[in-house]
Amino acid sequence: MAETLSSNAMNYLVWRYLQEAGFGNAALQLSRCWIRDPDTLPFAKNIDPHTLIRLVQDGMCFDQLQAEASNTEPRYRFGPDHGRPFSARNGNLLTLDKGIPAYELAAESNGAVQEPPPKKSFRRKKPTKTANGAEPRPEPEANGDAMDIEQNGATHVTNSVRAESEPTVSDAESPTITEIAISTLSIGQDALIQTEVIADLTPGTVFIPRPEDFAKIVEHTSWGPLDSAVILAAGKSLLQVHAVNPTISTLDIHLPVNNFDITALCWHSGDEITVSVREQYSNEVGDKMMMDKLIKLTEGGQESHVISSTAGLINTLRWNAERNLLLSISTDGEKGSIKIWKNDSDSIPAWTEFTDTAIFDALWISDSAFVVCGIKLFKIYEVGDSLTAQRTLDTRITWETVKYDAASGIVAVLGIDEQRGYLGILHPNDSMSLQTHEHPDEYPTDLDFRVRTVANTQTNGSSVPSVLLATSSMSGAARIWDANEPFNCVKRLPTTDGTQAFKIAFSPDGSLLAAAGPDAVTIWDVERREVPVASWRAREWTSDKWNPGVDGEFSLGWDPDSSRLSIALGNQIAIITVPR
Secondary structure, eight states: OOOOOOHHHHHHHHHHHHHHHTTHHHHHHHHSSSOOOOGGGGGGGGOOOTTTHHHHHHHHHHHHHHHHHHTTOOOOOOOOOOOOOOOTTTTTTOOSTOOOEEEEEEETTOOOOHHHHOOOOOOOOOOOOTTTTTOOOOOOOOSSOOOOOHHHTTOEEEEEEEOOOOOOTTTTTTTTOOOOOOSSOOOGGGGGTTOOOOESSSTEEEEEOOSSSSSSSEEEEEEOOSHHHEEEEETTTTEEEEESSSSSSEEEOOOOSEEEEEEEEEEEEEEEEEEEEEEEOTTSSSSSSEEEEEEEEEGGTTTEEEESSSSSEEEEEEETTTTEEEEEEEETEEEEEEEESSOOSSSSSSSEEESSOEEEEEEEEEEEEEEEETTTTEEEEEESEEEEEEEEOOOOEEEEEEETTTTEEEEEEEETTTTTEEEEEOGEEETTTTEEEEEESSSSSEEEOOHHHHHOOOOOSSBBBBBEEEEETSEEEEEEEESSSEEEEEEEEEEEGOEEEEEEEEEETOOOOOEESSSSEEEEEETSSSSSSSEEGGGGGGGGTTTTSSOOOOOEEEEEEESSSEEEETTTEEEEEEEO
């Protein structure tokens, strides 16, 4: 008897197809609405690459054979014209313009399908500018009507939310964007002129050498604290410290584990750091086993000791310097686990708490309180003689990222519900209500508060100072909000070439704002003007230096003195100097 497909099995096949075909963002949205980690389903290990395509093609062949045997017409016919082809991420041919469907590119070139471009291993030529000074988009490539399946059976699963070939909403379907008035920020008279040159930061880029061992994969990057301005790279079988002065020197840090994957990390000081490590090993009968360990490194990584081997799979670590408390967040199935250590010599945490749903992010908001967010979860805990839930706020939204502004006491979160992005604000003036607002740009990705200084403190027309909160999105725009007036958007800032922004961050001194994705970095001085002051483009580099199409986690970070920033994708780490 033939096996029947359950909804979980069908969803999993579609989810795998979306990833293999390059529709990474659609796959992410499906998993958010269905199940957080589809690969944990019991049958997932039995599914080969491209199973959905093979299943459908087998069904088409069966229908054809059945029609021939019964002398009838096939039930499934799509006709000879399947429309203009889209680029396939894992096919032999790719469009160069990330995120723009091939049919739109072909329309721009009067429907003519162009010859394939040179291989990416060569430096791309700068496009010729048109009469109005704009650079034309790269031309499309056809990938044929038939679905290409790789013969080697390799699986391309990406952790990135980047979808290079997803169709964009047409102009006719796009919502009308109301023009935003000049903000209440003190942006100066040059904002009306906007004739200043946008600095090109690309030529001064320094690239950190990639690991020679292909088994080592960078999954996390983090700049050290002010007293140790180095960048840490961590991931699968990898933990390295890179000093950039301006030449690069690299130190491999030894861990007392083998075949490991670092799942979370946090700095304590310039020479102390805690990492969560998942180690894979085989038992005496050859079965593969996993063990999670919490390890503290001291003396600049020269010394290490295991804090705990029972902490579980940790996805977030946060250090409380005021009280020397270490907060860890784990996920056990569908539930979240909170553990707090007050002494790194104790193998058992001082406090433990569980939530009914998974936790995705957490932050200390005082020396004794922290906030956690996750699937329909927003909760504030207080650490005293015991660990207590101070506030539990009702929410239907899955909150994925949380940020806190210490000067104002405002907490901001970014989340999703039914494929819509939401921004949330918890204001101290209304501490029992989480205010929410549907984000105006599709697929919001990140948020960050600006550190308030005497120089950049402004008011919103009264005695109340503005609290600037920036958000990024995959739609090619960043926004600045005044969190003291939810939800007052004071600026909408288009990114360089309209590229997707996965991450956004204010410089530590609060003077600059950077939004970045695999294709470009855009930097604004929000006090002076709404057009960028500087930009960085990946297309100026050959793929051996920076390839925006590789799979992997994307990250953005500023060094402590705000003079450089880093971007990382896969095993690529670029250090970009920002002139002041």
